[in-house]
Amino acid sequence: MSSQLALCSGTIQGSGIGPLLLVLYINELAALRYEYKVTVKFFADDLKLCAEISTDIDIQNFTSALNCASEWANAWQLQISVSKCCILQLNRRCSILFSEAEPFCISGARLSECDSVRDFGVIANESLTPSNHIAKITTTAHQRVNILVWSFTS
Secondary structure, three states, rough: OOOOOOOOOOOOOOOHHHHHHHHHHHHHHHOOHHOOEEEEEEEEEEEEEEEEOOHHHHHHHHHHHHHHHHHHHHOOOOOOHHHHHOOOOOOOHHHHHHOOOOOOOOOOEEEEOOOOEOOOOOOEOOOOHHHHHHHHHHHHHHHHHHHHHHHOOO
């Protein structure tokens, strides 16, 4: 007969101490904003790093912040889903800086540049206009209406 040892960790979902432990756990990542002059946004298990890049030093700071976040994740044995990560450039005036700079990477994997990002169900594009979001909503609405019409005619 063999015995197995099961290790369990974590907190009960909905507990009062869970959010406090999460804040203590990710507090190191919040310090990135002071050290590398980036804006750090958290929501559940998502992290967004934002920075105004106008010089080569800003690019170095942002690259260092990405490396620091990657090292933190590795130290806590967390995997970053690099395929879900991307760079959204809101101002194309600094595109010369981006073209001359090394590509942004996480754990050696290059981050892709995208034209739009879905965040909390809202699609944001590089010009921050709602056109992509509205187009997606109207396309979905037309598809659903067509399904309803087809189901009543058949």
